[in-house]
Structure formats: C-alpha cells, structure tokens
Amino acid sequence: xxxxxAARSTHSEWFVVRGFIMPKPKExxxxxxxxxxxxxxxxxxxxxxxxxxxxxxxxxxxxxxxRSTYIRxxxxxxxxxxxxxxxxxxxxxxxxxxxRKLRIPSAxxxxxxxxxxxxxxxxxxxxxxxINGETPQRASDIVKLLAPCNADVLVLQEMPRGPAQSWWWExxxxxxxxxxxxxLETSLHELxxxxxxxxxxxxxxxLCTKIKPVAVSEVSLDSEHSFRMAxxxxxxxxxxxxxxxxxxISICATHLHHQNFTESDDxxxxxxxxxxxxxxxxxxxxxxxxxxxIVADFNQARPGDYSAAEWSVISAGLKxxxxxxxxxxxxxxxxxxxxxxYDVASRRNWSGTAPPFTHWTGTTVDYAYMLAPETVExxxxxxxxxxxxxxPILTHLQLH
Numbered sequence: 549x550x551x552x553x554a555a556r557s558t559h560s561e562w563f564v565v566r567g568f569i570m571p572k573p574k575e576x577x578x579x580x581x582x583x584x585x586x587x588x589x590x591x592x593x594x595x596x597x598x599x600x601x602x603x604x605x606x607x608x609x610x611x612x613x614x615r616s617t618y619i620r621x622x623x624x625x626x627x628x629x630x631x632x633x634x635x636x637x638x639x640x641x642x643x644x645x646x647x648r649k650l651r652i653p654s655a656x657x658x659x660x661x662x663x664x665x666x667x668x669x670x671x672x673x674x675x676x677x678x679i680n681g682e683t684p685q686r687a688s689d690i691v692k693l694l695a696p697c698n699a700d701v702l703v704l705q706e707m708p709r710g711p712a713q714s715w716w717w718e719x720x721x722x723x724x725x726x727x728x729x730x731x732l733e734t735s736l737h738e739l740x741x742x743x744x745x746x747x748x749x750x751x752x753x754x755l756c757t758k759i760k761p762v763a764v765s766e767v768s769l770d771s772e773h774s775f776r777m778a779x780x781x782x783x784x785x786x787x788x789x790x791x792x793x794x795x796x797i798s799i800c801a802t803h804l805h806h807q808n809f810t811e812s813d814d815x816x817x818x819x820x821x822x823x824x825x826x827x828x829x830x831x832x833x834x835x836x837x838x839x840x841x842i843v844a845d846f847n848q849a850r851p852g853d854y855s856a857a858e859w860s861v862i863s864a865g866l867k868x869x870x871x872x873x874x875x876x877x878x879x880x881x882x883x884x885x886x887x888x889x890y891d892v893a894s895r896r897n898w899s900g901t902a903p904p905f906t907h908w909t910g911t912t913v914d915y916a917y918m919l920a921p922e923t924v925e926x927x928x929x930x931x932x933x934x935x936x937x938x939x940p941i942l943t944h945l946q947l948h
Contacts, residue, residue, distance in 0.1 A: 615858070616910030617642045622861045629861060630868040636679055636937070639908040643939065646932040652696050653897060653929050653942070664790045664947040666797055669699035670914060672845045672938035675706050676732070677723040679908060679937045684725035687732035693933055695739055697942055700758050701788070702741060703801040703843045705938075707754035709746060745786070747801075750779030755786060755801045762796065763787040763835045767827040769802065773819035775809050783824055787835040795947055798837040800828055803845045804877070811867075813876025817848060821877045825884060838947060840919040842886065845938065848875045849911035853902040862911055886917040889943055895927035903930040908937040916943050923948055 618638040622628040628635070676685045694702065710726035733744060741756035747766055763786065770780040783802035790797065802824065808815035824842070832840060851859050851874060863873050878888070890902045898904055906914040918924065927944040 616905045618910040619858050619861050619905075623857055626861075626864070629864045635910070636908050639905075639910070639937070640679055640934055643932045643934050647934070650897075650932055652931065653895075653927070653944075664793050664795050666701070666788075666790065666945045666947075667697070667699040668701045668703065668799070668841070668843060668916070668943045668945070669694065669697050669940055670703040670705075670801075670843045670845075670916065670943070671940035672705040672803070672914065672936060673707060674936045674938065675708055675720050675723075676725050676728055677720055679934060680719075681937075682719045682723050684723055684728060685935050687728045687735055689933075689935055690732055691735045691739070693931065693935070693940065694736070697931075697940075699942065701799060702736070702754070702756040703799070704754040704756065705803040705845045706751055707746065708752045745784055747782045747784050749782035751781060751803050753782075753784055753801050753803055755784045755799075757786070757788065759788045759791070761786045762789050763831070765831065767824075769804075769820040769823050770816075772823055773816065775816050775819070777805070777807075777809075777816070779805075781805055781820060783827065785827060785831045787831070787837055790947075796835065796837040797945070797947075798828075798831060798835065798840040800824065800831075800840070800842045801844070802842070804847050806847045808848075808872055808875050811870055811872045813872065813874055813879075815872065815875055817846070818876040818880060821880055825880075838920060839924050839945065841889075842881070842917045843943075844916075845914050846877060847913050848872075848877060849913055850878050850902065853900070853912060862909075865909065881917050886919055887921045889916045889918055889921075889926050889928050892918075892921050893926040893928045895929075895944075897929045903939070903941070906930065906939045906941060914938060914941055916941070 616639075618628065618635045621638065673685075673690070674681065676687075676690075677683065678685055707729070708724070710724055710729055712721045712724040712726065714721070716724070736744065736756050740758045743757045743760060745755045745764055745766075747753045747755075749768070765785050766782055767785065768780060768782050770777065770782075781803060783800050785798065785800050787796050787798040789795065804817045804820050808817050810816075828840065828842070849862060854862060859873075866873055882888075888902075890896075902912045904912070906912045916928075918926070925946040925948065927946075929942045929944075931940040931942060933940065
C-alpha cells in the first residue's frame, strides 16, 4: 500500500492512529531481551562548537573500548563489510556485554538552584520485533529500561499501532506483537505518560509525555519533493510549558527516510529536512519557545565522529547499498544554527563527541539538534539493550 498526496494526514489522532512499517532486510539471528542501565555520567571535556562536529575525533576516542566491535573487526577483516547477519550478531554480543556493566545516570542538580529541567529519551524500537525483526519483544522488558530513566518526554520511532496488515513487509508482518504494543501503551500510561500521540505515516513515531503539551501538530515531510517512494515520513511538533514556570520548550519528533535515493547530498533526507525546518519555523512563530529540539533517527552517520580508518569501513558499507557518505542534513542544520546536543554536552558517559554507536551497523544515526544552546546545559547518555536494533539515548536539559 502506498500513500497518495490526497491520503497524507495533516493531523494526529490521540491514542488511536493507524501505523505502517518500513522495509528492512530479513535476518536469521535471534536475540532475547536483556536490559541494563548506562553508567553514571563522567565529566566530558569542554563543549565543542557546532562546527567542530565535522572534525575528526582524537585517536584516543576512536580506539576506545566502547567503539563498535563490528568496525574494529572489519578493519582487520574487510570481508565482514556489509555482511548483515555477522554485523547483527556482533552488535547483539556487544550490547549484551555493555548492558551487564552499566547503570542509568541520575538527573544532575545544582546546589541551591531552582533551574528548570527536562529529560528526553529517544529510541527506535523496530516495531517491537527485536534486532533481527523476527523476535517479538515484551512490553515489560522495555518498561524495565524506561521506568528508571524517569524521562519527561519519550520519542519512540517505528511504533506502528497495528495489527499487522497483509501488505506489511516480512518478517515484520509475521512477527509484529500487537498485544505487546497495547500492553506497552498501557504501561506507559501507568508510568505517567498520559499524553501519547502517534504519527500517521508509514513509519510511525510515538511521542509520549508526562507534561501536557500546549500545542501539537503533525506535518508531512514528503509532500513537495519529486522522489517517488512506497512510504512517506512525517513529524510531530509539540510544545511544553515547564512546571511552575512560563518556559516553553518545543520538540520535533521524527524519523528521516532510510533510503536517500541518491549517493549525494541532494536526496530524500535533505529534502525532508528542508521542509521540516520550514515547519519548525512556522510552529515557532505560532508558539514561541525558549529552546527547540529536533529529536530523530536521521539514518546517517557524521564522518567527523570517526577516525579515517573507521570511516573507510563505514564508507565501503554505504557504497555497497548505494547510500551517500554525507546526505547534507547535518550541514544544513548547522547552517541554520541548529547544534547537535552531542557537540555541546557538558556530561556524557562515553569518550569522544558522539556516542560510539547507536545502531546495529556500528554507527551513530540517532541525534538531537537544538536551538538556543547558549541558555541550556546538556547531559547526554547512551543506554544499552538488545530489545531493538537501535540504542536508547537519554538527554537531560537544564535551562539557566
């Protein structure tokens, strides 16, 4: 099934929204749910500027023990590059190992201060179908990670409402656990996420909040470019007034397309981002905010987050599937003063600028970009779980 322009939704239904699934390659490896927490935050070096995001990381951070096992092994054995089954097996083994060691960081507080804070957790949950798309996940295992994070806002990608339809791609059509999706929605409601909004696009994003939004809207990202696709993407735009204050923070929750359709920076993802930025500006004009964030699975790694050797592995993998080394999205965002939270964070639980990886490909593709960073202190933490083929990211904001 495909969306036509007439079928594109311009609004969100609350709780009851039809979801759709994006295609991915089928794999045979299995995973079972293992959840644990990220370590207490260690102080990061001084925050880097937005432009430093494109510079190479130091040799020390590039060879940190937490770097992707797949990339390290592929450097010595190039035949591993692009071998999906091997890559997912290495990813599964590594995240289970990291999960056994780590703890979730508590929210930092400044002594004697009444600063306003917001915690955001983003996670692509692969339709609750596990790392390989063939292993139904339990809502209880996901809640075990989410509950102690105590996030104010959850941005969960690939969260179709279901039930599975005949036109869904395999293995998700056969695997999708509709009952567990309902159980997860109920459990999140019991945790205090009484506002749950699901986008009505092919690859649904579920936005859950403990703070009642003052404004919510949904916009299409694929209504103006000329690329023809079997699915459309959209974004949820929401604004929140922090408790006991008049401070407003706006969040754009989305998921850019997994196929760029060109090997350059003039593909789908840049076109989606150009339209997204227009929508963000229109939203800001209607609902001014102290701070705005774009929280997304961007489906693209930044070259500057890796050593030259690491990037040679990533580059070869991208070329093998016709994807660009740089889709132009990061440069477009920074040109309009959006700053990646990884680049300005004063607290992290890893070495280097960006997390070692957030995806089974051994790359980081999950980011948050922010406007007005000079007024906000950022802590950001990668968590480990084999529930999905992406890792959760917890971002803590303190408004001064």
